[in-house]
Amino acid sequence: MNFLPTLTGSLSQPAADNPTVAIMEAAYAHHGLHYRYINMDVPPELLADAVRGAKAQGYVGFNCSLPHKVAIIEHLDGLAESARIIGAVNCAVKRNGRWIGENTDGKGFLHSLTPVVDPTRKHVVILGAGGAARAIAVELALAGATRVTIANRARERGQELADLVNGKTDAKASFIPWEGNLPLPADADVVVNATSIGLAPDWQARVPVQADSFPAHAVVADVIPNPPRTLFLGEAEARGCRILDGLGMLVNQAATNFAFWTGVEPDKDVMRRVLEQVFTA
Template sequence: MAHNFMSTLTASFAMPAAENPTVAVMDAVFAHHGLDARYINCEISPESLGDAVRGALAMGFAGFNCSLPHKVHVIEFLDELAPSASIIGAVNCVVIKDGRLIGENTDGKGFVESLRTVVDPAGKDMVIFGAGGAARAIAVESALAGASTITVVNTTVSRGQDLVDRINADTQAKATLVHWDHEYAIPAATDIVVNATSVGLFPDIDARLNIDTASLLPSMVVADVIPNPPKTHLLTDAAARGCTTLDGMGMLVNQGRVAIKLWTGVDVDGQVMRRTLEGLFA
């Protein structure tokens, strides 16, 4: 009986890389499904990124994740961008197929999958805090999923306006910008509220968004992208106001699920990934 000793190779390229828990999550879910696959956590400097990408191609990798600071820089080494990655202007997942390097962005896809467990964004009015990488991905994927309106609330006008312009130019959603220089009251007609900033992320867990919490209504779904801690002040406040809440753990898990599907074609069990993350963040 012939044996195949060739593992499916995947990786993460980031700098710094030591605190990235993804490798533990990937190893756990590969083992659970009996997949002969490896996920290698690599610290890659910006100067070495091109060499790393060419090396992954030469060694027959199925693909790799790209984290900070490589999400934009990596694009110059790729052959193709998926539609949402092209609009977002950033890549966090590369698929290697038939010798071609295809840039994807799983941040927004992971969020929309998580969101759909409580509400479909199609036809909904959204408020998104932030205009950085996570906010851009979430806004674009939500727009492509059929969101009706997206209000981007951001402290930096230029960055927020760039995101709004991209959504209006490349999707059917109607986007507007609010300059976040005051305590923001969420409009009563809002269906979905998303914190896509780092406010409240460990270790600064006592930080709060500059919003009027009295404007949170029971009709709203309130989501936070922060996975650690999973229960942020925003989600606690929203739950107290009767809102449906969604933590950042689901987005993180689904990013990984989407990446594995792109690399291997296998749909993996998100609960295995979530339990692993919860153990790491405990």
């Protein structure tokens, strides 16, 4: 008897070296699953055709990257709660014959954070107001964070995210303008750099916060996976903070996708080892 592979994949534009391919393929092999993860270039004008093709070819799910995260919604049958609030989808899952949009960016961060600290009743400070910040703010608010402070240079975008959290979750959110070296709130329990500052090859770029204002009791995280140890995390650790690198978010995001598609909880250590090899090669 011949078995066709069950497919998952990524609808991306433009295509880049995709570390998710490496870690998903490694996890499928490790668990003996007859799945494949395939990256495909999809220009915006062909997104509808690509989704129809994925459905016709028996995909059980797929990821989508920018600029498709909002446009994909009209091609799906429904949205999970966090994806609905965030207004963006990066993971499509076939459930009971219906295609449901999930946003696993924030879930990946939440799952990397919770072994270190429970966000329930915590004050979270998020630097930035882009897609990653939006997903993390919503997911942590849904997970029980009581306060969310958004710091951003562009006032309109930062205030819009604070208003979203206030309007769609039980958390209380506020916006603070990010001008110069930002002093971090002394009562922050979790501080997250959700910007791209410090991403390779510009790894020497410094996130403009007051280095002496990191609360020593706080958990400080960076969404940047490459390099795993950023200058931002180094400054926080020097102040006595516990730190979380961006590899954890990326691994947990991929692991969440994996579990949605296969029903199997993957070995995250296998995925992280492959990811470390990708970023140090």
